[in-house]
Amino acid sequence: MAARFIVEADGGSRGNPGPAGYGAVVRDGDTGQIIAEAAEFIGHATNNVAEYKGLIAGLKTARELDPDASVDVRMDSKLVVEQMSGRWKIKHPDMQPLAAEARAVFPRGRVEYTWIPRERNKDADRLANEAMDAGKAGRQWEPRACAPAPEEPPLETAAPKAGWAAPADLGTPTTFVLLRHGETPLTPEKRFSGSGGSDPELSDKGRWQAERAAEALAARGSVQAVVASPMRRTRQTAETVAARLGLEVRYEDGLREVDFGAWEGLTFAEVRERHPEDLTAWLGSAKAKPTGGGESFTTLTHRAGVARDKILARYAGKTVLVVSHVSPIKTLVRLALGAPPDSMYRMELSAASICAVQYYADGNASLRLLNDTSHLR
Template sequence: MAGRRLVVEADGGSRGNPGPAGYGAVVRDGDTGRIIAQAAEFIGHATNNVAEYKGLIAGLKAAREIDPDASVEVRMDSKLVVEQMSGRWKIKHPDMQPLAAEARTVLPRGQVEYTWIPRERNKDADRLANEAMDAGKAGRAWEAKPLVGAAAEPRAAGPVAEPAEPAPEKAVPKAGWAAPADLGTPTTFVLLRHGETPLTPEKRFSGSGGSDPALSEKGRWQAERAAAALAAAGSVQAVVSSPMRRTRETAETVAARLGLEVRYEDGLREVDFGAWEGLTFAEVQERHPDDLDAWLASPKARPTGSSESFTTLTHRAGVARDKILARYPGRTVLVVSHVSPIKTLVRLALGAPPDSMYRMELSAASLCAVQYYADGNASVRLLNDTGHLR
């Protein structure tokens, strides 16, 4: 079943550029077009572009609060913001770079697309931005008005007309076919699942809320084999790892062979499986059958006693991915993690639904590879490779 679709319309303005500035954003239901959330704020002395980016961030955060797993289309009349966030234009201005980086962390990249619309199609966000600036001039905070009457009326949320501005000379092909040279060198994630622990052969749930086991003797051997294979390939330029013990030990084994330092990223840790930690699937099915059925049926369901769902993981892993992409553009990064985060990164790269995770096999110490291009496309190059363990 397709997930929920939301449309964010955002705008920002400055009276003087730079001058007194504010932003506005609305979130529409993607099927009915009805406004279901709105945000606006006076931000003081700033430029139009800063205000527009802040409006974008506010709109994305409002959409995330409604449904963190929804697909989101952002519509703005700022060609600059749309092109930069789509990856087609470089972000050179130092004021824009941190704002764009923040915008990319709100929702996973694969859930958001950007569309340029003419100004007359962005009247609601523009109205809110002006309300915020008026409020700031009067020395008061902007207050949201109830969504009644014309402001809440449905409006077409389907495909919009092509912009009046000239289209690019060449359409950007999907990365899996023939990425053009002007996109530059892609960033490559080599995804390594940690080696075995005593719980792995028994297929017991082992998340971030359990005993945090160390590698077994076989797991240490697997880490050494992975290290030898990656050293022979000679392509890895950085190592980033989940901070859990089994991933730390795996990452440090490989990094020592490669002569690299390990950077730890909390967003790469495994899901907290709550009361299921240390149990087999059969034991969970016997003790918590209703919770297990709900968990298998919906990415928003949580294991018994856990505060974390696969929807939560999707956001966390997407933020971690974007932080690594921002730190290591155009480089090959070894990412050492666990079953669920790695499967999540692969499915986001494919644009696959959440239940696709149950159709992936991921062996201990296996390798996957994903390449990320500047236009936002991704290409899965390898899945569950265990050739180095034979």
């Protein structure tokens, strides 16, 4: 059955026009729980442009969760609601292409628009302001570990975080068992191997590692679903484990590795020799891209966060094996910890290693395991 979502969106401009940003949340249509967030600083723009961009981002986020869903859009912008409902004409040339883009996200008839007062759109408004604050600080907004956590009470009466609370306090968590793929011929040579390169298959050792991981996970007996990056090495690893568990593999493009651009197939030393300035910038900023049009870690954070939220929505309360790559797994771990982007350079993830993260209903996440390779000994 197709999902039903509520999208709340907003946008703002400090100066109108001025520094602008948008925010959007996607809620479960039955429970009202936030299952995904989106926000972005968009530079110099008007309030109306930012509001439309927030709407588009919310609709696209909902589509990524379920392309067959029906959506109830709720906004405090009377202009956007009336124009998108077809009751007001769109005369401004800046609004016309944005409205057309919004209409194209879902087929006609699957989206309804409702005006709500500003006080009922606080989450989207908060995200828009977070995006503008991030832009003022010279960075982009980044998603949190999951849905926004409630404010903490004073320290002396603070409730325990998910890692300390008994499972019964927060209900059954959704568990991600994060498995990095087995070795390829490029792995022992420590060469950049992303989604823009040769898409290598597993080596003989990599296939052996996948078999060992399958044995270990079968022995645990808790995995209820398998989701994987569509790249060859992750497909081969996931299919080996899934066959042992008697499960089907579902593929999620958001779990693929970063595109390393012109660095694909090179060692770190070779990149440092050929592209020293680009490498320094990349190591110093999550927004920097590898040479030749590669992908930044900021972009990865967004798509990995969307992939995470899609899996959480589909498999709530279950244990899911997520087969992916170094960078996406580190990103999911980093987001679970609320750690800064440069923390990714302080994690070691071996081929066919296992991590585990649990996500709770209150929006908290708990890292349970990191870089376990005991099944390979």
